[in-house]
Amino acid sequence: MQIKKEQVRDSILKNAELEFYTNGFEKASIRRIVKASGTTIGNFYNYFESKEELFNQIVGEEYYNFKFLLQNHNKLVKPDYLWQISNPSEWKKVLADFIPKFIPQLGNKFVILIECSKGTKYDQAREVLIDLLDEHFKEHLKEHNAKYEMIDIGKVLAEQVLNGIVSIIRQYYNDEKKKNDMIIEYLLFYFIGTMGLLGEF
Amino acid sequence: MQIKKEQVRDSILKNAELEFYTNGFEKASIRRIVKASGTTIGNFYNYFESKEELFNQIVGEEYYNFKFLLQNHNKLVKPDYLWQISNPSEWKKVLADFIPKFIPQLGNKFVILIECSKGTKYDQAREVLIDLLDEHFKEHLKEHNAKYEMIDIGKVLAEQVLNGIVSIIRQYYNDEKKKNDMIIEYLLFYFIGTMGLLGEF
Amino acid sequence: MQIKKEQVRDSILKNAELEFYTNGFEKASIRRIVKASGTTIGNFYNYFESKEELFNQIVGEEYYNFKFLLQNHNKLVKPDYLWQISNPSEWKKVLADFIPKFIPQLGNKFVILIECSKGTKYDQAREVLIDLLDEHFKEHLKEHNAKYEMIDIGKVLAEQVLNGIVSIIRQYYNDEKKKNDMIIEYLLFYFIGTMGLLGEF
Amino acid sequence: MQIKKEQVRDSILKNAELEFYTNGFEKASIRRIVKASGTTIGNFYNYFESKEELFNQIVGEEYYNFKFLLQNHNKLVKPDYLWQISNPSEWKKVLADFIPKFIPQLGNKFVILIECSKGTKYDQAREVLIDLLDEHFKEHLKEHNAKYEMIDIGKVLAEQVLNGIVSIIRQYYNDEKKKNDMIIEYLLFYFIGTMGLLGEF
DNA sequence: AATGAATGAGGGTTCATTCAT
């Protein structure tokens, strides 16, 4: 009984995740979710209060961790020495060490949080994250080139890097290792590009 | 009342553009559009045959130009010498010359075409463009580094660069000049990053 | 000007007739009618007060004649000697003389009146006509066979003969002569059948 | 509330049958059906997928049986000796035996199938049946009078006989026995009429 | 725990008709 209960619950969560991932919160259909989960509409509401609450249960923890990460990134994320290293292959190694620490967060739920939360209370998640990355970037940009004026680029870079990560997650959802490699590769691109830009200004 | 014809039509088009831009084709609501346009549902259908046709009228020409650009990009877009230039500030100048040629296409309608066309006959636009960019990138990557194995990165780069442009358009929709500057800046980032990766740095 | 006016009016009437004939009153579309007539919705209402009034103008006279015919059929329509004639080829000749007198009424407008008037004030036309024919038939049936009990057949015969005529009009709408021949032929069938039934009972 | 399931379903089916019977498929209104059925629009779609599917459920089996009958009518329907019998009261007896076999099919649903299916996938049912009857009639006409030229009459007769049956069903929908009697009576009329025509030519 | 019937608001769309120009 207990087991069965959990099975139903898990089935709903699993299928709902796919539905939200595919269609976004607003276009997601409870009917489709329960059908895929092998249960019924009525029973769904024995497990979850609403579509929104279901969504919360899927991305809530993710969001919590994510906020924690953001709030504490100054302590956790301190690879600023990166910016002083000038050899790209060196960078790569450093990133390969550093990135895996927060890569567990970069799964489908992260995508849902960032891209499929329109219409929920999380729909600012994307913006919040971007603002934070922006701030982060601007700091570094300023730090390395005091004369750099076009600081607005930080926000674009942020959105950019976020989209890139999301895009990789979506593309390699079924190959954890490749996904991680791609993210590292991709971030390298970013740092290299940034360095190039900054170094020449 | 009847004199308004063009006003109403323009009002609908303007508000519809915003609605599609904000909610995508499928979630866009005709009722919201007509309310924002100060007219009625019935009257809407005096101007447009359907929601889909309204969408077509907004992005149709855009799509036509866009296809033309894609089909003729080999002739139009030939700054491949870019890849042989090693001085980033030189790159920047070249890009600044080259990019404005197709920048007029990069407005809100382009965003709608790329990001908000799910459910319409244009919903492959994004994929088509990405495939083309991918092909383009793979060519160059192969050309410059025969040993470069991870050719899959082409598609990610393509999606990446497209997202970046879209993101910039979204952010600077009200400042044409800055938008253009940002796109140039941004593409520079891309080329520099790519060069770095490839070993030309 | 005056001529043009009549042209528009006639064009509307002609196309409306076809529209009513094809789709019935309720499914008929004013928009389609005006489009086919080469005019506009607004102008339509300069010529006709409403869809219903347009319908009236098309079948009104028809209905008037038809009612007159019905009310005076005892005077006009007196081929009762038909029923005493026993030679079918003789019948045929008599019918061929008699029927043409009211055949002018049996055109498309008659069909519209009988079959396409649902939703208008004429929608009882069919029933009225059937009742009258029924009465007529019952009279004759009684007259010729006093013991004939199943007098209800009159109504069926009436509906039957009406449907038959309508069906012929619809099928031979473009060949006046053949249409008339078929109607005669068809009515012969009826009288022969009736005679056969009655004579043997 | 939920116990009603079958009641509601039956109520919808019953009222829908009446609605289709009265207004035809296209003019039939789901709103009227659900109001008459004592339920709501939303709930209607818990029982039926669409207006068309509702229609299918009403006439689907009818159509299946009807097609079977048509395809097998050469085996099932073989009272051709009828045409050699010259005594009408004898005909009547034979018909009285034969007709009841397919009379169960001749109810309101048959009428809906034949007369109210415009706009559905069954809208050719009428034509198919008429063509088949036409063929049937032409055969017999040829057989009995090689010189009979006006073979076009077959189609008219077919439409005629079909209309007649439909008309009887419509008139005696509430008296099964009388309906059957009338159909027999009516078909007799037809055979006698046909015989009369043919025998005298 | 499970079912699915019931609701009502909203989706896109069509329509006859009115009326300012």
Added chain:
DNA sequence: AATGAATGAACCCTCATTCAT
């Protein structure tokens, strides 16, 4: 005389959610 913009009710259908069983 002619135009067609404007209206609002009705069309079929989908949805998340409630609740009696």
